[in-house]
Amino acid sequence: MKQTNLLKFFFLTICLSFLTQKVTAQTGSIQGLITDENGMYVPGASIEIKTLKKGSISNFEGRFTMVAIPIGKHTIKVTYLGYEDVKKEILVKDNETTSVKIQLNSANIELEGIEIKSYRLGGQSKALNTQKNNLNITNVVSTDQIGKFPDSNIGDAVKRIPGITMQVDQGEARNIIIRGLSPQLNSVTLNGSRIPSAEGNNRNVQMDLIPSDMIQSIQVNKAITPDMDGDALGGSVNLITKTAPIGFRVSATAGSGINTITNKRILNGSFLVGNRSKNKKFGWMVSATINDNDFGSDNVEAEWTDKFGYFNGTDEVEIDVNPYTNVFEQRTYLVQRVRRSFAANFDYRINNNNNIYLKTMYNWRDDRENRFRLEQEILDAEDIEMADFTLTNNTPTRFPVEVKRQSKGGINNNRNKNRRLEDQRMQNYSLGGNHIAGNLKIDWMSSFSKASEERLNERYAEFESKYSINNDISNPRFPLFTAENSTDFNNLTSFEFGEITEENQYTEEKDYNTFINFELPADFFGEGAGFIKFGARGRFKNKLRDNNFFEFDLESEYPTLASVPTKNYSDPNFLVGSQYQAGIFADEKWLGDLDLTNGKAVTDEFLRANYKVKENVWAAYIMTNQKLTNKLSVLAGFRFEQTNLTATGNNILDEDTLNGVITKKNSYANFMPGLHFKYDISKNTVLRFAWTNTLARPNYVDITPTLDVITGDEEIYIGNPDLNPTTSINFDLMGETYFKSVGILSGGLFYKKIKDFIYTFQTETTGNDYGPNTTGFEVYQPLNGDKASIFGVELALQRKLDFLPGFLKNFSIYANYTYLTSNANGIRNEDGEERTDLDLPNTTPNMFNGSLGYADKRFTARISANFSDSYIDEIGGNNFEDRYYDKQFFLDFNTTVIINKNFRIYADVNNITNQPLRYYQGVRERTMQIEYYGRRLTIGLKYDLFNN
Numbered sequence: 020m021k022q023t024n025l026l027k028f029f030f031l032t033i034c035l036s037f038l039t040q041k042v043t044a045q046t047g048s049i050q051g052l053i054t055d056e057n058g059m060y061v062p063g064a065s066i067e068i069k070t071l072k073k074g075s076i077s078n079f080e081g082r083f084t085m086v087a088i089p090i091g092k093h094t095i096k097v098t099y100l101g102y103e104d105v106k107k108e109i110l111v112k113d114n115e116t117t118s119v120k121i122q123l124n125s126a127n128i129e130l131e132g133i134e135i136k137s138y139r140l141g142g143q144s145k146a147l148n149t150q151k152n153n154l155n156i157t158n159v160v161s162t163d164q165i166g167k168f169p170d171s172n173i174g175d176a177v178k179r180i181p182g183i184t185m186q187v188d189q190g191e192a193r194n195i196i197i198r199g200l201s202p203q204l205n206s207v208t209l210n211g212s213r214i215p216s217a218e219g220n221n222r223n224v225q226m227d228l229i230p231s232d233m234i235q236s237i238q239v240n241k242a243i244t245p246d247m248d249g250d251a252l253g254g255s256v257n258l259i260t261k262t263a264p265i266g267f268r269v270s271a272t273a274g275s276g277i278n279t280i281t282n283k284r285i286l287n288g289s290f291l292v293g294n295r296s297k298n299k300k301f302g303w304m305v306s307a308t309i310n311d312n313d314f315g316s317d318n319v320e321a322e323w324t325d326k327f328g329y330f331n332g333t334d335e336v337e338i339d340v341n342p343y344t345n346v347f348e349q350r351t352y353l354v355q356r357v358r359r360s361f362a363a364n365f366d367y368r369i370n371n372n373n374n375i376y377l378k379t380m381y382n383w384r385d386d387r388e389n390r391f392r393l394e395q396e397i398l399d400a401e402d403i404e405m406a407d408f409t410l411t412n413n414t415p416t417r418f419p420v421e422v423k424r425q426s427k428g429g430i431n432n433n434r435n436k437n438r439r440l441e442d443q444r445m446q447n448y449s450l451g452g453n454h455i456a457g458n459l460k461i462d463w464m465s466s467f468s469k470a471s472e473e474r475l476n477e478r479y480a481e482f483e484s485k486y487s488i489n490n491d492i493s494n495p496r497f498p499l500f501t502a503e504n505s506t507d508f509n510n511l512t513s514f515e516f517g518e519i520t521e522e523n524q525y526t527e528e529k530d531y532n533t534f535i536n537f538e539l540p541a542d543f544f545g546e547g548a549g550f551i552k553f554g555a556r557g558r559f560k561n562k563l564r565d566n567n568f569f570e571f572d573l574e575s576e577y578p579t580l581a582s583v584p585t586k587n588y589s590d591p592n593f594l595v596g597s598q599y600q601a602g603i604f605a606d607e608k609w610l611g612d613l614d615l616t617n618g619k620a621v622t623d624e625f626l627r628a629n630y631k632v633k634e635n636v637w638a639a640y641i642m643t644n645q646k647l648t649n650k651l652s653v654l655a656g657f658r659f660e661q662t663n664l665t666a667t668g669n670n671i672l673d674e675d676t677l678n679g680v681i682t683k684k685n686s687y688a689n690f691m692p693g694l695h696f697k698y699d700i701s702k703n704t705v706l707r708f709a710w711t712n713t714l715a716r717p718n719y720v721d722i723t724p725t726l727d728v729i730t731g732d733e734e735i736y737i738g739n740p741d742l743n744p745t746t747s748i749n750f751d752l753m754g755e756t757y758f759k760s761v762g763i764l765s766g767g768l769f770y771k772k773i774k775d776f777i778y779t780f781q782t783e784t785t786g787n788d789y790g791p792n793t794t795g796f797e798v799y800q801p802l803n804g805d806k807a808s809i810f811g812v813e814l815a816l817q818r819k820l821d822f823l824p825g826f827l828k829n830f831s832i833y834a835n836y837t838y839l840t841s842n843a844n845g846i847r848n849e850d851g852e853e854r855t856d857l858d859l860p861n862t863t864p865n866m867f868n869g870s871l872g873y874a875d876k877r878f879t880a881r882i883s884a885n886f887s888d889s890y891i892d893e894i895g896g897n898n899f900e901d902r903y904y905d906k907q908f909f910l911d912f913n914t915t916v917i918i919n920k921n922f923r924i925y926a927d928v929n930n931i932t933n934q935p936l937r938y939y940q941g942v943r944e945r946t947m948q949i950e951y952y953g954r955r956l957t958i959g960l961k962y963d964l965f966n967n
Contacts, residue, residue, distance in 0.1 A: 025465060033483035041115040047111040048455050049085040050371045051119045053077045053264055059965070061123055063149030063159075065098045072646075074548045075150045077238060079259045088526035097121055100148045100703070100757055101242055104142050121133050126454075147763055147817075149238075154644065154654050154697050156242040156707050156753050156767070158182075164268075173234060173258060174226030180239055181256075181765075181815045181835035182187055184887035186904070187936055189316055189354055190952035191227040198241065198769065198839070199251030201861040204715040207446050209466065210378050215528035215655050217443050217472040219564045219628065221718045228445055229359045230381050232272065232289040232308040235261040241769070242695065242709035242751045245640040245656035246536060246552060249691045252715040252773070260378060261363050263302025264965065267294040272308075274925070274959020280594065281353070285957055310358040315351070317594040318950040321498045322346035323940045325899065327415050328400025329408060337402045341414040342899075342945065344492055345397045347500040350950075351588050352455055355387040355438070363707050375452040382404045382445045387438035390427040391588045391604045394487060395420040397502045400749065406485065417503060420488050423483040424514055424580065428607040435476060437611035442473045462953040471527040478615070480605045481517035482580040484510070495944045499598060509602050511581035516574040521615050522624070524566045529560040546646035548789065552656075553641040555658035561630040562719045566625040568695070569618030571779045585607040594933070594951035602888050623729060626677060628725040631667045634716070636660055642693070655697040661688045662716065668725035672790060681724040689714050703759070707767075709751040717777055719744040721801040728789050728796075735789050737800040743775040745803075753813070762831075768813045775803040776859065778846055781896040783793035805845025807859045812838045813870045826875075834869040856898060862891040863904075880914040889943065898941060905937035921964050929955040 053061040060081030061902040067074040068085070071093065075083040088111045097105040109119050119925035150159040158180045174192030178185040185192035186202065194202035203222040207214045215223050238254040240247060247255055269292045286309070293304030304850055321344045328337040359382070397403075398419050409417035429435035451464030486507035491499040502508040536554035543549060577583050584606040593599050642656020664685045670678040691712035698706040717739075725738040753767030780802040785794050815835035821828045841859040858864075865888040872881035888907045893902040912929040916924045933954060938947040 024321060038596055045090050045113055045294075047088050047090055047113060047120060047456065048082075048116040048372070048458075049088055049095070049109065049111065050116050050455070051075075051077075051083045051085075051095070051121060053081045053083070053121050053123065056122060060262070061099070061148075062267070063099075063147075063152050064123070065148075065152055067096050067098070068093050069096060070094075072548060074545050076149075079149075080262055084455060084460055086451075086455060086460060095119065095121070097123070100151060100761060101426065103485070112459070112920070117335050118303065118371045128839075131958040143176065145921075147757060147761060149236075150763075151703075151705060151755065151757050151905055153653060154707075155244050155695050156240070156709055156751050158239045160237045160239075164543050168231050173229045173237070176231050176234075177237060177239070177256065179228060179870075179883070180237070180831075181813050181868070182241065182811070182837045182866065183239070184863055184866050187227070187907075188227065189352070189356070190314070190930065190955075191356075193225055193227045194223045195226055196863070197239070197253035198377075198771070198809065198837070200715075200809075201291050203718055204252040205474075206248055206251040207253045208255065209246070209380065209468075210260055210533050211257060212447060212449050212468060213528040213530055213558060214258075214445065214447070215560070217445065217470040217526055217528065219472070219524075219526040220720045222716070222735050222891045225443065225671040226442060228358070228384055229258065230289070230308045230310060230358060230382075232291075233260060233306060233360050233362055233380065241286040241708075242711050243693070243713065244427045244654060244695065245658040245691070245693050246554060246789055246956075247643040247712050248556075248714055249638070249658050249689060249712070250744075251704050251744060252713045252771075260362055260364060260380060261291065261293075261304060262378075263295060263308060263366055264293045264302045265295065266965065268292070268963075269967040270961070270963040270965075274957050276955060276957030277956055278312070278314040278953060280317070280951070280953030281313060281315050284311075285313070285955065286311040287957070287959065302366045303364070305361075305363045307361045308359070310665075311355070312357075313355045314952065314955070314957075315353045316952050317590075317599075318348075318350035318947045318948065319497070319595045319599060319946070320348040320350065321946055323899075323945050323947070327408075327410075327418075328399050329405065331405065337400065340410065341412070342941075343415050343496040344490060344500070347395045347498060347584050349601055351391045351590070351593075351601050353389045353576075355385075355436075355440075355606075357385045357387075360381045361881070362584075364763050366469075372455040374454075375450070378447075378451075380445075382443075384441075384443045385434075386426070386441040386443065387429075388437060388441070389438050389607050390425075391601060392423070392425040392427070393601055394423040394425065395887075398485070403931055410965075414492070416490050417487060418490065419485060420500065422484045422486065422514070423481050423517060424483075424602065424604050425479055426605040426610055428610045429759045430476040431608065431611035435611070437523060437607045438475045439474065442475075443471070444469045458540055458786050461535070463533075463535040465533040466531075467531070469527065472524070473526075474522070476526040477522045477524070477775045478610050479518070479520045479522075479611070480583075481519070482514040482605065483517040484514045486513075489538055494948050497596060497949075498946060504651075508600075511585070511603060512579050514580035514780075516578055518570055519573050519577075519613070519615070520568065520570045520621070521618060522566070522568045524564075524628075526564045529561045531557075533557050534778060539647075541643060543643075543645050544647055546649065547924070548652075549643065549645040551643045553643070554639070556636075556638040558636045558638075560632075561633040561638075562630075562634070564629050564631075564720075566628050568621045568624035569615075569721065570620045570621050571615050577823045579722040580605065594953060595935075622895045623675065626669045626671050627727040629669060630720065630721075630725065632719045632723065633665045635663045650699045652697045652698075655693070657690065657692040657747075659688070659690055660714075662686060662744070664722065664740075666723050666738075668721070668723035668738055669727075671725070671727040681726070683724040685722070685740055687744060689744065689746065696907050703757040705757075706754045707751070707753045709749070709965060711749045711751075713747050713749060715745040717744065717801070721777060726789075728793065730792075733785070733796045735793070735796050735798045737798065739801045742777060742801060743803050746774050748772045758817045758818060760821050763813045763815065764818070765813070766812045769809075769813070771809040773807040773809070773859070774805075774845065776807050777892050778804055778860070779799055782847075782851065803845075804843060807841060807843040809839060809841045809859060809862060811840070829873055829875045831872045831874065832870070833872070835867070837866040839864050839866075846894060854898070857894065857901075858891055859895060860891050861889045861904075877917045878915070879917075881912070883913075885909040885911075889939075892938065901941055902947060903941075903943070905939055905943065907934050907936075908932055909934050921962055923961045924958070925961060926958045929957075929958070 064077040186194040207224040271290040289308035290304035295302040368374040405911040447468045449466035454461040487503040488500045534556035538552040541551045589600040640658040696708040723738040727736040755765040819831040841862040867886040870883040892904040913927040
């Protein structure tokens with residue numbers, strides 16, 4: 020009934036809007052374009068007709084529209100941070116749209132009555148002007164600003180923004196955390212269209228899939244407005260692609276470099292070309308980029324326990340001991356990552372009132388990987404006798420282990436090249452338009468997006484042995500297992516055939532998206548500038564995961580590791596430490612050449628992972644933007660979203676028995692009001708306040724109605740299709756002061772009151788509810804927690820030091836700091852008791868970005884730092900089992916030499932600190948994983964030619 024009433028309300032509003040435009044007489048419209056002296060678009064400019072108290076802001080393509088303008092002559096005033104105002108007189112005719120083009124030129128500004136300084140219109144200025152004029156709380160980064168840092172992908176670029184940290188994969192920033200909220204709680208859009216996720220277990224968008232060269236600007240909305248998707252608990256990141264230029268433009272980049280971990284090459288290149296037709300109605304732009312990076316990582320992993328079991332001759336005995344490492348792994352990764360991206364954008368201006376556009380992007384990444392893993396795990400208690408172990412001060416320092424040497428690779432062909440190939444693709448096609456019908460502004464867009472990840476013929480060869488080890492945890496940050504008898508370590512005949520397997524994985528997500536927005540002028544308080552905006556959106560997702568797994572009995576052909584070709588992967592320069600020696604493994608080429616047929620399907624390895632989910636979201640909103648006084652503006656409205664879900668999973672008994680499929684449906688509705696205030700204290704000082712409501716839908720894998728009983732491991736995994744979405748009430752207060760020399764000083768507070776956050780609950784069965792002999796099994800199921808809260812502080816400074824004397828005036832600083840504190844209620848441990856010692860997962864308490872730059876007419880240089888504090892990443896059954904993501908400090912350097920206005924040479928050094936990825940268990944000293952990537956050096960040439 021509520022939905023029907025809402026639809027009637029929106030239909031009535033639309034009818035009234037058309038009636039309004041019919042009865043309004045003696046008015047016209049203005050359609051404008053603002054460029055710089057080079058013919059580049061100028062977003063974020065403030066346009067005002069002061070006598071009418073009417074204004075507008077230019078969009079990312081430098082365009083603005085003003086409707087309901089009385090006929091006659093009017094003077095338009097354009098203001099832009101750091102530049103002189105521009106005034107232009109125009110004539111508005113009845114029921115017509117007047118087209119106007121305004122050019123901003125470099126200007127001289129007097130500073131303190133002494134120094135005259137010329138400011139060139141650049142990307143930093145465009146971004147800050149856009150941020151300044153937005154009503155809601157945002158951070159905007161332009162392509163020029165991105166280019167000041169040595170960031171090859173969007174993930175690395177976004178981590179420079181206040182309140183944002185990134186989770187890394189193989190040394191590249193992948194998953195975005197906004198204001199302490201997990202990656203799946205944030206939204207990422209491309210030109211306003213939601214980007215689908217290729218991840219199977221979550222909704223994370225892989226930010227390292229998109230090259231920074233393809234993006235014109237990044238807009239992070241930390242307080243969303245009702246016309247934005249509501250599923251942005253932490254925030255919403257909108258990536259704006261480059262559009263057709265005003266005139267002919269061509270640019271290209273070519274570079275190379277080296278990874279110090281492998282001493283192998285880096286190749287990168289890009290080009291962009293675009294133009295407009297002679298009558299300026301049709302514009303086009305095509306671009307492509309490629310990055311080929313041959314690198315790797317050195318890795319050590321461990322698990323910790325405080326229990327030790329052995330056989331006393333009669334019974335199994337378990338005793339409490341000091342924490343020690345019971346599982347130890349050493350891994351060597353060899354990776355080739357080839358990232359390609361293609362874009363083609365077109366627009367056509369039918370007339371002054373109508374234009375349409377088509378934006379397309381195709382991202383394709385090949386990730387080839389070999390991994391060589393040495394795994395050593397303590398034997399079961401029944402296999403350890405009194406003479407087999409040593410306790411020193413109640414710490415196990417000697418015990419027997421099962422040792423596995425595993426080689427990971429893929430088939431031998433031109434695509435896989437004896438490596439596991441992860442083929443990731445993301446494509447987006449958006450068709451839209453902007454229209455003026457009398458006083459009504461209309462914009463619409465329909466898009467199709469698809470993300471996929473395919474891993475075919477992923478192979479593993481494993482050989483096993485047993486021997487006694489010495490356990491060295493004298494430095495628990497670097498735990499170490501060494502063979503008690505050194506000859507056991509590389510005795511190939513003692514490593515017997517374990518398994519040879521092949522796995523195929525495929526995940527895809529399709530997203531169909533359509534929306535339409537209507538906007539009408541509405542001045543409720545007599546200040547001239549105001550509007551009512553309303554619209555609707557439909558988003559339809561289909562998520563599929565289809566995996567399989569086979570094992571092959573080749574023991575008679577390859578009984579031991581001595582019977583196969585091998586390689587020694589011990590490395591005296593192993594980055595974790597020279598004390599770690601990997602030893603000898605089966606050769607990846609031998610593994611790739613194997614003819615694997617007639618394998619046995621191992622269903623317990625993939626049945627639980629497979630699922631289908633259909634998610635349909637219908638949304639409608641209405642909002643109004645009003646000037647209460649000449650300094651105070653308000654935006655108020657609400658959004659309604661209806662979510663319908665159908666999820667299908669597998670019912671698995673006794674590990675490998677499929678007991679049919681389970682399909683469940685669920686639906687929920689969310690009403691999300693919002694209120695934003697903006698107060699202009701002065702021309703360049705702004706105070707903002709926002710009250711918003713947001714949500715985050717559960718991960719697809721969590722709502723899949725799966726039941727998986729693994730008898731051998733005494734574990735049970737259960738899905739939860741009845742999960743509620745996580746919701747949040749958000750409060751934001753932000754003050755900003757903008758400098759004439761194009762800079763900003765800002766500070767703010769934010770608070771989030773979160774309900775129904777999701778975590779994985781671990782418990783133990785007390786009966787046979789899940790089948791015979793299932794008492795005492797560990798049960799894992801996603802559940803809703805009760806509530807959580809986040810409080811944070813953000814500070815940022817961006818400033819050119821042009822007030823200093825001499826060459827010092829060429830320096831600039833960029834710094835921001837974010838502090839977070841959080842708490843979470845309703846999380847229960849394995850005994851069912853509520854835990855009171857936890858922060859909300861993924862909330863890092865301290866984040867800092869900083870850089871010191873130098874720029875003159877011919878030379879630029881910048882050193883950049885990025886710090887994020889440690890935080891809880893995964894909640895265990897108790898505090899001893901909790902997993903934490905350790906703090907990180909990255910230091911990068913880049914420099915550019917300008918040859919002339921078209922050519923420049925650049926050089927970058929990434930990860931100067933050789934910062935590892937590190938997880939720890941319970942306390943910071945106990946390493947669970949530490950992975951080093953080395954440094955990356957690149958050098959290249961950039962070319963840019965544009966013609967206004």
